[in-house]
Amino acid sequence: MSKDSTVTLDTLEHEMVLNLGPQHPATHGVLRVLLRLDGETIVSAETELGYLHRGYEKLAENMTYHEYIPHTDRLDYISPVANNVAYVMAVEKLLQLEVPKRGQYIRVLCCELARISSHFMALGALAMDIGALTVFVWALREREKLYDIFDVLTGVRFTVSYMRIGGMAQDISDDSITMIRAFLDGLDDAVNDIGAMLNKNRIFLERTAGIGIMEPQEALELGWTGPNLRASGIAADLRRDNPYLVYNELDFKVITRSECDVLARYFVRFEEIRESAKIIRQCLDKLPNGDFMARDAKRVLPKKGEVYSSMEELINDFMLVNFGQAAPVGEVYHAIEAAKGELGWYLVSNGTGFPWRSKIRSPSFVNLQGLSRLLEGCMISDIVAIIGSIDPIMGEADK
Amino acid sequence: MFTFEDLQQKNPALEFQKVDVGGDEAALVSRNDILEVASRLKNEFGFDQVMDALGHDRMEKRDRFEITYNLRNHTTKQRIFLKVRCDERDAHVPSLVSVWTGANWHEREAYDMFGVSFDGHPDMRRMYLPDDFEYYPLRKDFPLMGVPGSLPLPHHEDADPRFDLANRGE
Numbered sequence: 001m002s003k004d005s006t007v008t009l010d011t012l013e014h015e016m017v018l019n020l021g022p023q024h025p026a027t028h029g030v031l032r033v034l035l036r037l038d039g040e041t042i043v044s045a046e047t048e049l050g051y052l053h054r055g056y057e058k059l060a061e062n063m064t065y066h067e068y069i070p071h072t073d074r075l076d077y078i079s080p081v082a083n084n085v086a087y088v089m090a091v092e093k094l095l096q097l098e099v100p101k102r103g104q105y106i107r108v109l110c111c112e113l114a115r116i117s118s119h120f121m122a123l124g125a126l127a128m129d130i131g132a133l134t135v136f137v138w139a140l141r142e143r144e145k146l147y148d149i150f151d152v153l154t155g156v157r158f159t160v161s162y163m164r165i166g167g168m169a170q171d172i173s174d175d176s177i178t179m180i181r182a183f184l185d186g187l188d189d190a191v192n193d194i195g196a197m198l199n200k201n202r203i204f205l206e207r208t209a210g211i212g213i214m215e216p217q218e219a220l221e222l223g224w225t226g227p228n229l230r231a232s233g234i235a236a237d238l239r240r241d242n243p244y245l246v247y248n249e250l251d252f253k254v255i256t257r258s259e260c261d262v263l264a265r266y267f268v269r270f271e272e273i274r275e276s277a278k279i280i281r282q283c284l285d286k287l288p289n290g291d292f293m294a295r296d297a298k299r300v301l302p303k304k305g306e307v308y309s310s311m312e313e314l315i316n317d318f319m320l321v322n323f324g325q326a327a328p329v330g331e332v333y334h335a336i337e338a339a340k341g342e343l344g345w346y347l348v349s350n351g352t353g354f355p356w357r358s359k360i361r362s363p364s365f366v367n368l369q370g371l372s373r374l375l376e377g378c379m380i381s382d383i384v385a386i387i388g389s390i391d392p393i394m395g396e397a398d399k
Numbered sequence: 400m401f402t403f404e405d406l407q408q409k410n411p412a413l414e415f416q417k418v419d420v421g422g423d424e425a426a427l428v429s430r431n432d433i434l435e436v437a438s439r440l441k442n443e444f445g446f447d448q449v450m451d452a453l454g455h456d457r458m459e460k461r462d463r464f465e466i467t468y469n470l471r472n473h474t475t476k477q478r479i480f481l482k483v484r485c486d487e488r489d490a491h492v493p494s495l496v497s498v499w500t501g502a503n504w505h506e507r508e509a510y511d512m513f514g515v516s517f518d519g520h521p522d523m524r525r526m527y528l529p530d531d532f533e534y535y536p537l538r539k540d541f542p543l544m545g546v547p548g549s550l551p552l553p554h555h556e557d558a559d560p561r562f563d564l565a566n567r568g569e
Contacts (some may be wrong), residue, residue: 220448221447223501225450234473346453
């Protein structure tokens, strides 16, 4: 057993051990935290993971690169399409495959839609944990519109599996462009409504300001990324620092805050929703014509219509589905800036159609590493605010 | 941009083997050197973030396991990889938690999945799996479907036999 689950009470008996989770609604999934309390103050905390461990890295070694794409949806299930992009980009880097410009723009657009979806969930859940249930419902209302968009864009509402190695399953349709534009037109009001409820709300501010402070140097040392790191005043964003896809052709701001507390993490996400909307508008305006999928018969799945009508495509489809892309021997790492931070894959290939090793670098896992440090010295009532502000998704943290 | 040759200029005795990780700078160093290399990388070359540490079963007779540290310099935005290997019978490498505190959970995960222990780690426990689990699932000799009976269902002496899942049907 872990050393913290066999704690003995001290002689004065004023310290107690409290077990939070794994089935606690405010822990955003199956996160378990063991707390040692002195009255209402947390003396120390220990984070326990693994209640949602499904062994996705082992599974990846036993299937072709293509077969694994639906599994990536189940990691960060709040923004599945961003996981698809992160994974296929790592595989494409291994295969040295270039995706056409149109495909890249659609990928950026999808990633930013996923970021909005994830940030709405984070804001809504944080507000709900603190007691503002209305904001949660409003946030879910906006996410419902996003699901409708994904339904038309990808054919699936939730676990989309939209990306393919070399491109995506289908082109973006005019219907979905109309829907995205309509969503963006209403987005500003929705964000303003949430802001009007919370940004000057005294109860909300007192529950969040000055709580859960993570100093910049410490955040860097822990490996924090994403909105959490930017809320500690460090302007680190892979979209700007190591641009991938077409982010260097797009204009957006990297939002930072210097307060390092729960409120700062809330405001970073709040502002990033607008920045993402700005990026999506630019994508729709600049969307080039042409192919959305790379033309490479040996490594990219052919179109279904061609598979049914042409012998050559049928053979390629058969080979790709059964034996996978024969990737060159080597190792690659590719990361994208997902909604929670740096999401990357480290792939080791031995030259077959199956990865020899597929390591997921999941942001939630690393961000949670700072949790016990944040909780020390706080009050019990701050726990839910701090967990909500880190925005962990256990599907991703536990793999 | 940093290369491992820069590091060798500071310490000519250092031996390393260059590796290619998708175009990024990467090198394999020996177990004895890694602590010194890591602290130089952090203090002299500004690699202040450890993004990840991953185990990898090479399935070879010598140096079966490889640990890869994914390091990043947040000022120059450069990413490098630092690798170290160890044998199956002598599966331990020095822990880098004393250099980067963020390596803590990553090393625990590598221990959990491959059974490589990290010397000097402050909290060398399993990350995901139960502490009494006897296997290391990401080793290549661990079957995909698991080992039957390796994870016993919860059982208690005084349990009501109707609800005791472990002994039902006996």
